[in-house]
Amino acid sequence: MATHPVSRWQVPDEYWYSSQHQWCRIDGESVVTGVTDYTQEQAGEMLYVGLPAVGDWVQAGQPMGTLESGKWVGQIYAPVDGMVTAVNDRLLEDPGLLNRDPYGQGWVARLKPKGNVAENLLAADQYRAFLDRIAEDL
Amino acid sequence: MSTEPLPIYVLGAVDWLTSQALYHGLAGAGEEGVVLCRPSEAYVSLGCHEPYDDWNEAMAVPVVRRRVGGTLVYLDEHQVFYQVILSPDRLRGHGRPQDWYRLALTPVVTYLESLGYRAELRLPADILADGKKISGNAGGQIGDQMVVVGNLLVKFDVDRMAAARAVPHPEMRAVFAQSMRRHLTTLSERYPELSPERVMTRLGEVFKEAWGGVYAAPRWDKWAPALDRARVKLTSPDWLRSMRAPASPHRVKVREGVYLRLMQERDHDFYILEQDDSGAVLRRWPVAPLDAARVARIESLPVSGLLHNGKEQ
Numbered sequence: 001m002a003t004h005p006v007s008r009w010q011v012p013d014e015y016w017y018s019s020q021h022q023w024c025r026i027d028g029e030s031v032v033t034g035v036t037d038y039t040q041e042q043a044g045e046m047l048y049v050g051l052p053a054v055g056d057w058v059q060a061g062q063p064m065g066t067l068e069s070g071k072w073v074g075q076i077y078a079p080v081d082g083m084v085t086a087v088n089d090r091l092l093e094d095p096g097l098l099n100r101d102p103y104g105q106g107w108v109a110r111l112k113p114k115g116n117v118a119e120n121l122l123a124a125d126q127y128r129a130f131l132d133r134i135a136e137d138l
Numbered sequence: 139m140s141t142e143p144l145p146i147y148v149l150g151a152v153d154w155l156t157s158q159a160l161y162h163g164l165a166g167a168g169e170e171g172v173v174l175c176r177p178s179e180a181y182v183s184l185g186c187h188e189p190y191d192d193w194n195e196a197m198a199v200p201v202v203r204r205r206v207g208g209t210l211v212y213l214d215e216h217q218v219f220y221q222v223i224l225s226p227d228r229l230r231g232h233g234r235p236q237d238w239y240r241l242a243l244t245p246v247v248t249y250l251e252s253l254g255y256r257a258e259l260r261l262p263a264d265i266l267a268d269g270k271k272i273s274g275n276a277g278g279q280i281g282d283q284m285v286v287v288g289n290l291l292v293k294f295d296v297d298r299m300a301a302a303r304a305v306p307h308p309e310m311r312a313v314f315a316q317s318m319r320r321h322l323t324t325l326s327e328r329y330p331e332l333s334p335e336r337v338m339t340r341l342g343e344v345f346k347e348a349w350g351g352v353y354a355a356p357r358w359d360k361w362a363p364a365l366d367r368a369r370v371k372l373t374s375p376d377w378l379r380s381m382r383a384p385a386s387p388h389r390v391k392v393r394e395g396v397y398l399r400l401m402q403e404r405d406h407d408f409y410i411l412e413q414d415d416s417g418a419v420l421r422r423w424p425v426a427p428l429d430a431a432r433v434a435r436i437e438s439l440p441v442s443g444l445l446h447n448g449k450e451q
Contacts, residue, residue: 048187070262073278
């Protein structure tokens, strides 16, 4: 039995989460999204970020961007279906924002969602339990 | 968890673009395996996020942008490629990229040790033999698969590698070649008769022993659609020029932990510094002044403190 491994990673209560470790914050009719503390901690120091373009249509569970740390390129997945209405260009100059403030200044994109946002996402408690199961495998 | 034996494909020489399309295509199609091959022609491969301007277009060889990390590399028929493509199911207990690198590259280290080298993995992804780089590696997630790829240097033309890299000062190309000669080695330096095919064969045996893999014949017909898609994608002009990462023309990587930087001091003295990760200076070369337009692109960091504090030789 794991000894409460979720204490390793921040999981703010007010956000929604995907099983691919993206977070969502509902902001009026938009959704702001980024990568979770788990992702940034596992990846290590971020060196580059590849962002979607404003106007791109993204599909839940499909890659919409990339991140690179230690010569490793990982994917940033769209948490919901929708259109990209803004991206965080600051990440291009300062990818370390993903490490330092993944739920704040390290946001990745703002989306105009199509359909019910929370339908296939996890609430914070559910995501913590999901991380518990992952931590048991590590 | 996948329990199928991992297929090992020893392919020998393939055309330059196929040597990149293989791991992109197989991973994208959900295949697993270890691919061993070498390109039959020289080319340049840009890192996934690398600025296109890092590449010296005057060098008349093909160019590709890969979907794994790292920086520009010059690749040719004297390098043996190993491409490890694994399902995440096989990676339980290996949570971080550095764990995946260690898993995928340990057989390569084992092979070098069998040749009598003091071999080590220098994180994140260099392999050193007797303290010198002998292999470059990178990785990433392609489709659902985890991919680690690398090249073992049987021979290496440092002048061609230096020519492939755009440099901020005309003298940096010669310095880059000189620095690579100090920090890189090749199998042929110790074993002049060792052929890429022999290396590939032995490497296949080591991967097979390490992971209980099985030799498999390439399934070119089945792979063809995925390889064709990868060939088109990796060389499309939009993809080649797609990255918006800030250019870093003042800094050139020699190997993990060793970099060259062009610096200016007191508005008129220019140096190329060879530095380690901590910023300590390993060597320095005074170089000719640059014109004003080029100077504008150089960091204005003064070098005097670095020179006094570093391990200058």
